[in-house]
Amino acid sequence: MSATKTHLVEQLKEGLDAPICLTWELTYACNLECVHCLSSSGRRDPRELTTAEAKAVLDELHDLQVFYINIGGGEPMIRRDFFELLEYSIGRGIGVKFSTNGAFIDADKAERLASMDALDIQISLDGTDAVTNDAVRGEGSYDTAIRAMNHLRDAGFGEFKISVVVTRHNVDQLDEFKALADSFGAQLRITRLRPSGRGADSWHDLHPTQAQQRQIYEWLLAHGENVLTGDSFFHLNALGEEPLPGLNMCGAGRVVCLIDPIGDVYACPFVIHDEFKAGSVRDEGGFTRVWKHSDLFAELREPQSAGACASCGSYDACQGGCMAAKFFVGIPLDGPDPECVDGHGEAAMLAASAGERPRPMMDHSKPVRVTGPERVPVSLVRR
Amino acid sequence: MTSRAPNKTLHDRRLALHPQVALRPEPFGALAYHYGNRKLIFLKHPDVVRVVRSLDDHDTVSDTLHACDIDPLRWPAFDAALTSLIESEMLHERHQDPSG
Numbered sequence: 001m002s003a004t005k006t007h008l009v010e011q012l013k014e015g016l017d018a019p020i021c022l023t024w025e026l027t028y029a030c031n032l033e034c035v036h037c038l039s040s041s042g043r044r045d046p047r048e049l050t051t052a053e054a055k056a057v058l059d060e061l062h063d064l065q066v067f068y069i070n071i072g073g074g075e076p077m078i079r080r081d082f083f084e085l086l087e088y089s090i091g092r093g094i095g096v097k098f099s100t101n102g103a104f105i106d107a108d109k110a111e112r113l114a115s116m117d118a119l120d121i122q123i124s125l126d127g128t129d130a131v132t133n134d135a136v137r138g139e140g141s142y143d144t145a146i147r148a149m150n151h152l153r154d155a156g157f158g159e160f161k162i163s164v165v166v167t168r169h170n171v172d173q174l175d176e177f178k179a180l181a182d183s184f185g186a187q188l189r190i191t192r193l194r195p196s197g198r199g200a201d202s203w204h205d206l207h208p209t210q211a212q213q214r215q216i217y218e219w220l221l222a223h224g225e226n227v228l229t230g231d232s233f234f235h236l237n238a239l240g241e242e243p244l245p246g247l248n249m250c251g252a253g254r255v256v257c258l259i260d261p262i263g264d265v266y267a268c269p270f271v272i273h274d275e276f277k278a279g280s281v282r283d284e285g286g287f288t289r290v291w292k293h294s295d296l297f298a299e300l301r302e303p304q305s306a307g308a309c310a311s312c313g314s315y316d317a318c319q320g321g322c323m324a325a326k327f328f329v330g331i332p333l334d335g336p337d338p339e340c341v342d343g344h345g346e347a348a349m350l351a352a353s354a355g356e357r358p359r360p361m362m363d364h365s366k367p368v369r370v371t372g373p374e375r376v377p378v379s380l381v382r383r
Numbered sequence: 384m385t386s387r388a389p390n391k392t393l394h395d396r397r398l399a400l401h402p403q404v405a406l407r408p409e410p411f412g413a414l415a416y417h418y419g420n421r422k423l424i425f426l427k428h429p430d431v432v433r434v435v436r437s438l439d440d441h442d443t444v445s446d447t448l449h450a451c452d453i454d455p456l457r458w459p460a461f462d463a464a465l466t467s468l469i470e471s472e473m474l475h476e477r478h479q480d481p482s483g
Contacts, residue, residue, distance in 0.1 A: 008427055011411040018407070020414065020423065065407040067416035067423070093405070095418055118418050 009247055015254045015301040018064035018291065021230075023269045024259045026054075026082070027074040028364035031103050034126075034137045036165060036199040036206060039260070039272055041074040042366040047262040051081040053282070057259065058089050060287050068095030068118070072269070074261065074364075077104035083112070090118045099124060099163060101141060102148025110148075110155035122161040122189065123148055128176040132169055136206070149184050161228065163189045166216060167206040174219050178227070189228035190216075192235075195328040195338070196270040197360050203329075213239070213341055220244050235321035235337045238314035250323055253278065253300035257291065260362065265290045267300060270324030273361050307334020314342060330357040393462055394445035397477040398438045404473045406432065415473050422471045430457075431464045438474070 029044035030037075049057070061069065069089065076082055076098050089096050097120035105113070113119060123145050127133030130142035152160050162181045164170065170177075174190070181188040195203035208216060217236040220227065224245055231246035252268035259265055263281040266272055278297050279290035291297065309315045321337020329338045330352030336344035400406075403419040412426040415435075426432050434451050441447040444465065448458060468474040 008411060008425055014410070016409055016414075065405065067405060067407070067414075067418075068421070093418075095421065120421065 009249055012247065012251075012255055013249060013301065013303075015297065018061075018066050019257050020067075020255045021070065021251065022061070022066055022257055022259070023070045023072060024057075025072050025074060025261050025269070026076040026085070027079050027261045028362070029078045030074040030101075031078070032075065032101050032138045032141055033366060034124075034141075034198070035202040036136060036167075036193055036197070038194065038197040038199060038270055039072075039074065040197040040360055040363040040365050043364045044074075044078075045262050045362075045364060049261065049263050049281070051084065053263065054081070054085055055088055057263075057281050057287055058085070058092055058094060060281075061089075061094055062092040064288060064291070066094055068097060071096055071098035073099075075101055075103065077109075086116070086119065090116060096120070097122060097161075100148070101137070102145045105148035105151050107151050107154065110151035110157060113152070114155040114157040120161065121152065121157070122163040123152075124163050124165075125177075125180075126165055126167065127170050128173045128180055132173065135169065136165075136167065136202075149186070153184055158185070160184070160186050161189045162186050163191065165193050166190050166208060167193055168208050168212060169206070171208050171212045171215055174216075174223075178223060187226065187228060189230065190220075191230050192232040192322070192325075194270045194322065194324050196324055197272065198365065200328050200357070200360050207339065210341070210343065213339060217244070232322075235318045235325075235339060236341060238318040238341045243317065248317075249319055252276075252323055253297040257297075259287065265294075267296065268324060270322070271327060273327070273358060275327070275358070276324075305334045307332065308348070309334070309336055309344075312336075312342065312344070327358060328360070330355055393465060394443060394448075396444050397442060398444060398465070398469070398474045399477040400435060400438065401473055401475050406436070408432070415468070417471065417473055420472055422473070424468060424471055424473060426464065428460075428464075431461065434461060434465075435468065435474070439477070 025039055028041045030041040033042050077100055095118035099122040102123050125145045126136045133142040164177055178188050193207050217239045234248045237243045256268050258269045265278045267276040278294035281287045306315050309320045325338050329349050331348045335348045338345040338349055404417050407414045412428050413432040415424045438447050441450050
């Protein structure tokens with residue numbers, strides 16, 4: 001890493017005047033129930049921000065000069081004021097990228113989306129075939145996503161994104177995902193699976209094996225130039241001399257944060273838990289005050305201890321990995337990442353297993369139905 | 384036909400910030416964001432921000448660097464920063480002044 005870049009990263013760790021990457025989950029309501037859902041979405045929360053409250057937040061983000069926001073959910077298109085908020089945001093100079101499962105993108109909506117500037121769409125897909133995808137995202141979700149992509153292409157939307165959470169079961173499909181994206185003139189985005197939300201329960205079965213982690217690292221080195229990752233694989237940098245593209249740091253509370261559907265502000269999209277809640281946009285001073293003055297964010301912007309990893313030669317490369325991943329498997333925040341490529345995560349998880357693992361706190365999962373044909377099987381196919 | 388523009392060195396060029404680019408001041412300098420191609424660039428020194436903001440007020444890059452009182456020893460660093468801004472389309476060629 002160049003001296004200038006190191007210097008920049010050090011400054012970014014002290015936080016920015018406003019986030020670069022702000023995720024806003026607009027609703028906990030969702031038509032799907034993916035087994036790895038970070039926000040345990042399903043049912044709408046009655047305390048959801050109103051249209052007026054959401055617009056007031058957008059006004060604040062405008063004043064803070066936030067360039068763009070990442071909208072997600074739940075399924076954000078379920079909100080009846082979805083287009084109204086989209087247009088309001090873009091009208092205020094805040095570009096929008098939103099994540100969707102595609103269920104509500106028909107030909108008309110695709111036309112409407114294609115006519116908007118400063119808008120980007122991310123269609124979630126976790127397998128290049130229905131069997132692989134639907135095991136995680138639910139029956140019929142593969143066809144739904146492909147149908148939405150066809151509509152976007154037919155409407156001339158241009159380059160949208162296909163967003164993949166890499167799991168044990170789809171890691172062999174990376175080339176196929178890339179080919180699929182290319183065939184739509186789309187850009188591929190792959191991100192890391194975290195044990196957050198419902199992922200706390202499915203992570204142990206889904207997360208890539210040690211050998212597969214190397215596979216991801218090497219694939220990214222070979223193909224990474226046009227593939228987005230949201231910088232989520234920096235823990236893999238300990239695998240070799242050549243770092244993956246990106247800032248190689250945890251941005252939580254420093255350059256990244258999350259606003260949840262009821263206006264609570266968390267350090268990042270992967271830690272919806274009281275321990276990482278910095279405040280609420282409904283508090284006096286709004287989002288701005290939370291970002292600039294919350295105790296939690298101030299703490300995250302302090303130099304972090306390398307803790308148990310201090311004596312490891314790889315710490316500079318991996319930075320100890322992902323805070324959220326450690327938290328939800330019960331590893332102390334200054335311990336190794338559960339997917340530490342040097343294998344220190346296994347022992348740390350074992351040591352942690354004696355204690356109680358923190359549970360995700362905002363569970364909006366739909367009530368479990370004992371019978372019913374559309375219920376997604378929880379047991380996953382091993383390949 | 385002989386080519387003209389490609390022979391110009393960076394310092395002779397007449398540059399301006401692209402109208403779709405926003406600059407946000409930050410402790411280290413500024414963030415530049417291009418709403419068209421959605422690229423984000425870090426301007427890693429307040430002096431770079433100053434130069435970028437004043438390009439439009441001066442005829443050439445070289446005039447701007449002089450006017451901003453940038454020590455010529457530091458020019459290579461500014462060349463690199465400006466080149467990366469040109470490559471990401473954050474800076475573009477100003478239209479020729481018809482009278483010039």
